[in-house]
Amino acid sequence: MLRFTLYRLAQALGVILVVFTITFFLIRLTPGDPFAGEKAMPPDVRRVMEERYGLNKPLITQYFTTLGSYLRGDFQPSMKYQGMWNVKIIKDAFPISLAIGSCALVIALGLGLPAGIIAAVKKNTWMDYGFMSLALIGICLPTFVMGPMLIMTFGLKWRVFNVAGWFEKTDWVLPSLTMGLIYAAYIARLTRGGMLEVLNQDFIRTARAKGVPGSRIVMVHALRGGLLPVVAFLGPALAGITTGSFIIEKIFNLPGLGQHFVSSVFNRDYSLILATVVLLATLLVVTNFLTDVLVAWLNPKVRLS
Amino acid sequence: MSTAAAPAPSPAAFELPHVQPGRSLWQDAWARLRRNRLAILCGGLLVAIVLFCFLGPWLTGWNPTETNLALKATPPGTVEIRPDGSGGKHWMGTDPLGRDILTRIMRGGQVSLMVGLVATGVALLIGVGYGATAGYLGGRWDMGMMRFVDVLYALPFMIFVILLTTMFGKSMLLIFLAIGAVEWLTMARIVRAQVQVLVRQEFVEAARSLGLSTPAILIRHIIPNVLGPVIVYSTLTVPAVMLLEAALSFLGLGVQPPDSSWGTLINDGAENLETSPWLLLYPAAFFSATLFCLNFVGDGLRDALDVRASKD
Amino acid sequence: MSTVLDVQDLKVSFHTRNGVVRAVDGVSFKVEKGKTTGIVGESGSGKSVTCYSLLGLVPMPPGRIEGGSAKFGDVDLLKLSEKELQRIRGSRISMIFQDPMTSLNPWLRVGTQVAEPLRLHEGLSKSEAWKRAVEALREVGIPDPEKRIHQYPHEFSGGMRQRVMIAMALITRPELLIADEPTTALDVTIQKQVLDLIRDLQKRLGIAVVFITHDLAVVSEVCDYVNVMYAGRLVEASPVQELFARPRHAYTQALMRSIPALQRKGEPLYTIPGLPPDLANLPSGCAFRPRQTPERQALCLTDRQPPLVEVSPGHWAQDCPGCLIRD
Numbered sequence: 001m002l003r004f005t006l007y008r009l010a011q012a013l014g015v016i017l018v019v020f021t022i023t024f025f026l027i028r029l030t031p032g033d034p035f036a037g038e039k040a041m042p043p044d045v046r047r048v049m050e051e052r053y054g055l056n057k058p059l060i061t062q063y064f065t066t067l068g069s070y071l072r073g074d075f076q077p078s079m080k081y082q083g084m085w086n087v088k089i090i091k092d093a094f095p096i097s098l099a100i101g102s103c104a105l106v107i108a109l110g111l112g113l114p115a116g117i118i119a120a121v122k123k124n125t126w127m128d129y130g131f132m133s134l135a136l137i138g139i140c141l142p143t144f145v146m147g148p149m150l151i152m153t154f155g156l157k158w159r160v161f162n163v164a165g166w167f168e169k170t171d172w173v174l175p176s177l178t179m180g181l182i183y184a185a186y187i188a189r190l191t192r193g194g195m196l197e198v199l200n201q202d203f204i205r206t207a208r209a210k211g212v213p214g215s216r217i218v219m220v221h222a223l224r225g226g227l228l229p230v231v232a233f234l235g236p237a238l239a240g241i242t243t244g245s246f247i248i249e250k251i252f253n254l255p256g257l258g259q260h261f262v263s264s265v266f267n268r269d270y271s272l273i274l275a276t277v278v279l280l281a282t283l284l285v286v287t288n289f290l291t292d293v294l295v296a297w298l299n300p301k302v303r304l305s
Numbered sequence: 306m307s308t309a310a311a312p313a314p315s316p317a318a319f320e321l322p323h324v325q326p327g328r329s330l331w332q333d334a335w336a337r338l339r340r341n342r343l344a345i346l347c348g349g350l351l352v353a354i355v356l357f358c359f360l361g362p363w364l365t366g367w368n369p370t371e372t373n374l375a376l377k378a379t380p381p382g383t384v385e386i387r388p389d390g391s392g393g394k395h396w397m398g399t400d401p402l403g404r405d406i407l408t409r410i411m412r413g414g415q416v417s418l419m420v421g422l423v424a425t426g427v428a429l430l431i432g433v434g435y436g437a438t439a440g441y442l443g444g445r446w447d448m449g450m451m452r453f454v455d456v457l458y459a460l461p462f463m464i465f466v467i468l469l470t471t472m473f474g475k476s477m478l479l480i481f482l483a484i485g486a487v488e489w490l491t492m493a494r495i496v497r498a499q500v501q502v503l504v505r506q507e508f509v510e511a512a513r514s515l516g517l518s519t520p521a522i523l524i525r526h527i528i529p530n531v532l533g534p535v536i537v538y539s540t541l542t543v544p545a546v547m548l549l550e551a552a553l554s555f556l557g558l559g560v561q562p563p564d565s566s567w568g569t570l571i572n573d574g575a576e577n578l579e580t581s582p583w584l585l586l587y588p589a590a591f592f593s594a595t596l597f598c599l600n601f602v603g604d605g606l607r608d609a610l611d612v613r614a615s616k617d
Numbered sequence: 618m619s620t621v622l623d624v625q626d627l628k629v630s631f632h633t634r635n636g637v638v639r640a641v642d643g644v645s646f647k648v649e650k651g652k653t654t655g656i657v658g659e660s661g662s663g664k665s666v667t668c669y670s671l672l673g674l675v676p677m678p679p680g681r682i683e684g685g686s687a688k689f690g691d692v693d694l695l696k697l698s699e700k701e702l703q704r705i706r707g708s709r710i711s712m713i714f715q716d717p718m719t720s721l722n723p724w725l726r727v728g729t730q731v732a733e734p735l736r737l738h739e740g741l742s743k744s745e746a747w748k749r750a751v752e753a754l755r756e757v758g759i760p761d762p763e764k765r766i767h768q769y770p771h772e773f774s775g776g777m778r779q780r781v782m783i784a785m786a787l788i789t790r791p792e793l794l795i796a797d798e799p800t801t802a803l804d805v806t807i808q809k810q811v812l813d814l815i816r817d818l819q820k821r822l823g824i825a826v827v828f829i830t831h832d833l834a835v836v837s838e839v840c841d842y843v844n845v846m847y848a849g850r851l852v853e854a855s856p857v858q859e860l861f862a863r864p865r866h867a868y869t870q871a872l873m874r875s876i877p878a879l880q881r882k883g884e885p886l887y888t889i890p891g892l893p894p895d896l897a898n899l900p901s902g903c904a905f906r907p908r909q910t911p912e913r914q915a916l917c918l919t920d921r922q923p924p925l926v927e928v929s930p931g932h933w934a935q936d937c938p939g940c941l942i943r944d
Contacts, residue, residue: 018456026469140593142548142592148589156578202714247556300724300771
């Protein structure tokens with residue numbers, strides 16, 4: 001277990017370094033630069049700016065300078081938003097994404113798990129078909145369809161919620177719902193599949209032969225194994241959920257991390273792109289790592305070897 | 306039950322119990338699939354959608370990119386008569402530039418479906434080749450190759466796709482490649498897991514001990530057994546790819562105007578939600594229906610071919 | 618001698634797409650206290666379904682109990698609700714299964730699983746139940762049970778797992794143990810140990826055992842009374858010595874001829890020709906007819922199913938002119 005953990009930790013660090021490197025060079029190869037705005041910048045001003053951000057040095061020197069400052073925990077200032085530090089931008093945006101993401105996660109688990117478990121236990125009944133049809137509809141209504149449709153109903157027609165923006169206390173509802181319903185659909189399907197697989201195993205028959213009541217068979221004997229696919233799915237998905245989907249933030253016009261990432265790419269804000277990408281990659285790697293550890297911990301065979 | 310001719314009775318032999326003529330796995334799967342009426346229905350609907358998208362533009366008579374600023378975002382059913390007397394009905398209305406929505410949906414469908422198929426093809430080629438090699442070679446090669454896949458898996462791909470598309474300009478080919486390059490990973494894992502199990506199986510051992518050569522084993526024993534999961538996963542990859550393309554297009558990074566895909570149409574619709582909701586509803590309906598059918602056919606195939614979810 | 622279980626005319630069928638499969642078709646047998654009753658047959662003969670249906674373990678649908686009774690004490694098992702059956706399963710009737718590798722839950726500690734019947738049926742606290750579980754593991758010969766009780770099933774060998782299963786089944790001191798091919802998946806040497814263990818515990822605890830197997834050699838070793846099943850029906854039922862001394866039904870004889878140990882060296886191994894019949898469309902007469910020798914086949918009943926008759930005291934066999942060999 002310890003070796004496994006250490007190995008995965010090393011792999012995680014490696015992945016972050018790879019992402020850092022690829023991103024750094026990729027954005028430099030991109031046509032355009034942070035100072036190409038609406039109107040052309042006077043050459044001497046541009047020179048000053050390039051000097052300030054070190055863009056006049058050879059690329060490889062810049063790479064190591066940047067890597068060094070990242071290792072020291074300095075994520076550099078933004079190149080587009082003058083005088084703003086990337087850390088500050090992320091600090092302002094991240095809580096919004098996080099709030100939406102956690103609400104979405106609660107919705108997804110709260111709806112998806114029970115639906116999947118019930119569908120598996122009541123296999124081939126109208127409950128199963130009903131839940132699974134709903135889930136399939138959820139999967140086939142991507143965020144960029146579901147979101148506008150929710151806006152249309154709750155925002156425009158009934159005027160219960162704001163159409164977009166991040167002003168009032170209820171503004172998290174529609175974005176979380178959009179994201180949560182779709183993840184609920186995936187979770188319901190995965191739960192059903194996992195539970196069915198376990199419920200068909202011989203040891204479930206053993207439990208029944210021991211007189212274990214149905215509810216206890218589901219909760220104690222089957223759930224642990226049945227939820228493995230969900231855990232394996234949630235790990236990587238979690239990073240996406242908490243950092244906010246670019247699409248949801250675009251639909252609802254939320255000043256979250258995803259919006260900043262997309263706009264920084266359009267703005268060629270080299271340092272902000274790098275900072276957001278490294279943050280996203282770190283989150284992804286951390287959640288992947290935690291999932292692997294959790295899956296291993298859930299599985300006694302892996303845990304003990 | 307059986308249509309096989311009864312064997313000629315031979316008095317010396319035991320009369321064998323009625324034995325059904327052997328059915329191949331594929332015939333069995335086909336029989337199972339046929340019983341799944343919903344999957345068949347969805348398959349039919351899918352064919353209809355494909356025909357609609359590729360043949361439809363000739364029937365509507367509108368040019369999907371021709372603008373008419375006199376007819377900005379008109380509701381479904383608007384009739385347009387041009388000065389020269391030609392014209393007709395805009396069954397699904399027009400967009401803010403006066404283009405016929407129905408025809409644009411067809412044209413967008415062509416793009417979306419093509420992206421789905423081509424990118425899946427790319428994923429299929431890379432994934433099967435890579436996975437089969439790793440699984441067949443086994444040992445250290447397998448270890449190394451799969452570690453590489455693990456690392457790629459851990460990369461935030463959406464980000465790279467966004468970076469790539471901004472970098473190389475927004476070309477269709479790039480979208481194909483970018484999406485295909487993301488999706489091959491899962492395919493490689495599935496194929497590798499299957500092959501790895503298969504090469505260790507007794508019937509392959511038996512074939513080898515009978516002196517079958519490696520290519521013969523691959524063709525006779527490995528490929529037919531891997532085919533099921535690959536087919537199932539491919540049908541499920543197509544909707545995933547279409548979703549990714551639509552997401553990119555929705556963010557403005559995919560297909561570029563004046564061309565359209567379902568993603569860009571949905572984006573247009575979302576922007577004009579308040580004034581003309583049909584701009585969103587019609588493309589979204591087509592897109593979701595296609596995804597629904599593809600998923601259903603994929604599920605049906607999985608049940609019919611009895612493919613279990615690979616856990617690797 | 619007291620009868621623990623009395624099954625009369627049990628009928629179980631499965632309603633599938635390919636028609637109604639009559640898995641068990643009018644089976645009757647008794648199980649006496651302290652005795653072992655064997656049910657022997659090929660796979661698909663309905664021997665497992667017979668026992669699963671008694672405990673409500675047949676999935677319904679597609680399974681359905683079409684008729685019969687199963688008197689256990691003063692209740693009819695077939696008439697009980699799922700709730701009532703749950704109270705009997707694992708407390709008064711226990712089961713052990715064929716494959717010890719898959720019959721234990723890999724996610725739960727052995728102790729949790731062995732102690733579970735006590736917690737459920739006797740309402741013991743966890744510590745008490747685990748204490749008894751340690752004793753139960755010791756009883757079935759698992760060394761160092763205090764330590765092993767905290768382990769997971771995959772840390773046990775196949776034979777040890779079957780011992781765990783036995784400990785779990787007997788921890789509540791049931792009146793009846795149903796053993797469904799408990800040794801089939803084990804190595805021969807381990808088989809012997811497990812059989813000895815079951816026999817030993819049965820003697821000590823005085824429980825009745827229903828022993829399902831396809832292996833006549835095992836039957837001769839553990840059973841007191843044998844029921845031979847073919848195509849969902851009993852073809853022969855007799856005390857064990859009597860059966861091996863004078864098998865009356867052609868199927869039983871064929872089964873015995875196919876025991877390798879009883880054949881002479883150098884002789885080709887005997888196998889029963891043909892396959893068991895398709896239970897979804899059984900022949901109207903004797904089910905064994907298609908696998909008989911041609912001259913015997915001519916004698917077999919074709920218009921009705923042969924009834925069981927008592928050929929000698931306590932020895933019953935299907936009365937088919939082609940299959941029953943009278944003295």
